[in-house]
Amino acid sequence: MATEDLKTLLEEQGKSFEAFKETHEELKNNDALTAEKLERIEKSLDAAVEQKAAIDAKFESEKKEREDLEARLQRANISGTGEDSKAKLELAEFNMSMNGLAKEKNRDFSDYDATQYGEYKQAFSAFLRKNDRMLSDTEVKILSAGSDPDGGYFVTPDITGRIAKLIFETSPMRQVASIQAISTDKLEGVEDLTEAGAGYAGETSQGSDTTTPQTGKWAIQVYWIDTEPKATQQLLDDAFVDVEAWLSGKVGEKFARFESAEFVAGSTGKIRGLTSYTTAADDGTGVTWGTMGHVVSGKSADFADSNPADKFHDLMGTLKAAYLPNALFMTRRTVITKIRKFKDGTGNYIWQPSFVLGVPETIMGHGVIRAEDMPALAANSLSLAFGDFREGYQIVDRQGIRVLRDPFTGKPFVKFYTTKRVGGGMVNFEAVKLMKFTT
Numbered sequence: 001m002a003t004e005d006l007k008t009l010l011e012e013q014g015k016s017f018e019a020f021k022e023t024h025e026e027l028k029n030n031d032a033l034t035a036e037k038l039e040r041i042e043k044s045l046d047a048a049v050e051q052k053a054a055i056d057a058k059f060e061s062e063k064k065e066r067e068d069l070e071a072r073l074q075r076a077n078i079s080g081t082g083e084d085s086k087a088k089l090e091l092a093e094f095n096m097s098m099n100g101l102a103k104e105k106n107r108d109f110s111d112y113d114a115t116q117y118g119e120y121k122q123a124f125s126a127f128l129r130k131n132d133r134m135l136s137d138t139e140v141k142i143l144s145a146g147s148d149p150d151g152g153y154f155v156t157p158d159i160t161g162r163i164a165k166l167i168f169e170t171s172p173m174r175q176v177a178s179i180q181a182i183s184t185d186k187l188e189g190v191e192d193l194t195e196a197g198a199g200y201a202g203e204t205s206q207g208s209d210t211t212t213p214q215t216g217k218w219a220i221q222v223y224w225i226d227t228e229p230k231a232t233q234q235l236l237d238d239a240f241v242d243v244e245a246w247l248s249g250k251v252g253e254k255f256a257r258f259e260s261a262e263f264v265a266g267s268t269g270k271i272r273g274l275t276s277y278t279t280a281a282d283d284g285t286g287v288t289w290g291t292m293g294h295v296v297s298g299k300s301a302d303f304a305d306s307n308p309a310d311k312f313h314d315l316m317g318t319l320k321a322a323y324l325p326n327a328l329f330m331t332r333r334t335v336i337t338k339i340r341k342f343k344d345g346t347g348n349y350i351w352q353p354s355f356v357l358g359v360p361e362t363i364m365g366h367g368v369i370r371a372e373d374m375p376a377l378a379a380n381s382l383s384l385a386f387g388d389f390r391e392g393y394q395i396v397d398r399q400g401i402r403v404l405r406d407p408f409t410g411k412p413f414v415k416f417y418t419t420k421r422v423g424g425g426m427v428n429f430e431a432v433k434l435m436k437f438t439t
Contacts, residue, residue: 009051010355016045017353024341042337049353049361050333053370054169059358061169091117093157097400098145100183101154109145120145121156128243128416129236131407152402152419159248160401166252172371173263173274176328176389177424180396182222187396189427191216191289216289222398222423223271227254228406230413247403251418263395263424264373272425274330274393275375275382279434282318289429293318294436300379301437302338309342309350311435312364315386318433323388328360330369330385335377339363380438387432396423 023038069081069089076092078085095111102109112120123139135143143153155163168174180187229250235241259271266273282293295314298304304311319327331339340351344364352362360367366386375381398421406415426432 006055006357009048009055013045013048013052013353014355016041016048020045020340021349042340045353046333046337050370052354053360056358056360057169057175060175061165063358064168065165087114090157094120097154097157100399112145116142121158124153124156125243127153127405128247128403132405152404152417155401155403155418156244159244162245162248163252163255163401166249167256167259170253170256171260171263172330172369172373173260173389173393173424174395176330176369177263177393177395178390178427180394181399182396183399185398185421186219186221186423187394188217188219189394191218191427218425218427220272220394220396220423220425220427222396222421224419224421225255225258226417226419227251227258228415228417229254230410230415232412233407233414236414247416247418251401251416255420259422259424260371261373263393264371265375266424271423274385274426274432275434277426277429279382279436282433284318286430292426292429292432292434294382294434296439297435297437298439299437300439301377301381303342303437309344309364312342312350315384315433315435316364316366319387320430323391323431326388326390327386328367328369328389329363330371330374330389331383332372332374332376333370335374335383336361336368336370338377377437380436382434382436384435385432386435389432392426392428392431394425394427398422 019041020038023034023041026034027038069086072093073079073081073085073089076089078088078092091112091114094117098109099111101107119142123135123142126135126139127143227250229247231243231246235246236243262271262273264273264275267276277290277292279292279294280287282295287293295311295318297311298306298308316324316327336351340349342350344350350364351368354361360369362368369389374385375383377383401418401420404417404419406417409415
């Protein structure tokens with residue numbers, strides 16, 4: 001988006017917010033026309049805020065992409081940041097993926113050079129466009145480097161990167177949680193459950209025995225997820241269609257929608273969702289590890305009728321100071337619409353729009369992540385989360401995405417059965433708290 005367009009959007013957002021505040025005050029007269037006017041203004045304000053949020057997500061995605069590229073180049077010991085360096089990195093990562101797959105399948109693989117990798121990409125493009133039986137013997141041989149016994153092929157690093165970028169821009173949890181790529185079936189880590197003790201020691205004497213910290217272990221399993229975008233053979237035959245871009249767009253969108261829902265609501269034996277854990281009332285002293293702490297809203301399926309902003313102070317008060325600097329609120333649009341009308345003790349609205357690129361809207365000074373997969377307001381719903389999600393929630397990606405071309409089961413469409421492995425779950429139960437909508 002051009003700078004002038006962004007400036008216009010921010011001006012429109014500011015005007016809508018000022019109109020909202022003015023009309024919200026007028027609504028105290030219980031005028032039906034004023035209520036209708038307020039609803040129109042809120043829709044306009046939401047549209048502007050969400051459009052900016054999309055720009056922010058793209059900005060953060062591009063920033064993360066640059067940082068990841070620099071880190072990947074450094075790990076691969078490749079200097080520079082130009083197209084030549086990117087091509088070398090893509091080849092290095094392809095060979096790493098193929099070696100990992102070969103080891104997993106007890107097969108041999110010799111690293112490809114730049115020419116062989118170029119041939120692989122051409123063969124992969126031909127595989128997407130043509131029936132498997134129409135591939136030449138050379139193309140089949142080239143593709144066999146990434147072949148599973150069932151005939152699936154690894155997606156090249158280039159298209160994998162496009163898919164990952166699209167998922168990041170549209171998946172709220174991926175924008176705020178910690179993400180780790182692995183080459184095994186699960187990620188394991190250590191839980192530090194208590195602090196080590198300390199005491200005074202003299203010049204010539206040792207202090208008394210102190211408490212030894214207790215540790216545990218967490219593990220996040222990765223699960224197979226799949227999607228099956230389909231296209232007509234006529235589309236695939238069109239030489240001007242970038243089939244890889246089309247496939248990455250479709251796969252990215254579908255994986256993002258599925259993951260977003262699971263990261264919030266997934267249950268035991270699946271990707272574990274943020275709101276799927278057992279919760280317990282938290283007064284700020286903490287709850288049993290493995291349980292999510294919550295505060296009550298003061299009313300079933302809604303915020304308290306009197307001084308609802310006070311409950312936000314209660315929720316924020318349950319979080320340890322170490323997590324507050326990076327703490328965010330996460331909820332859905334309909335909940336934000338209610339929060340927008342709340343004021344603090346000095347008469348200021350606790351929700352504020354943002355006029356800075358890369359900075360989200362705020363509630364009481366903390367950023368807001370809009371996640372439509374968060375539960376709708378209902379009795380006992382966990383519709384609002386607050387905390388440092390990067391510390392609290394871990395997403396795990398198993399390296400590699402596989403594609404199986406199926407021209408038979410959905411005639412006249414060609415299906416592209418695409419699979420990946422991903423997991424997720426809480427690893428630090430202190431870092432995120434919830435609001436439970438009950439008395």
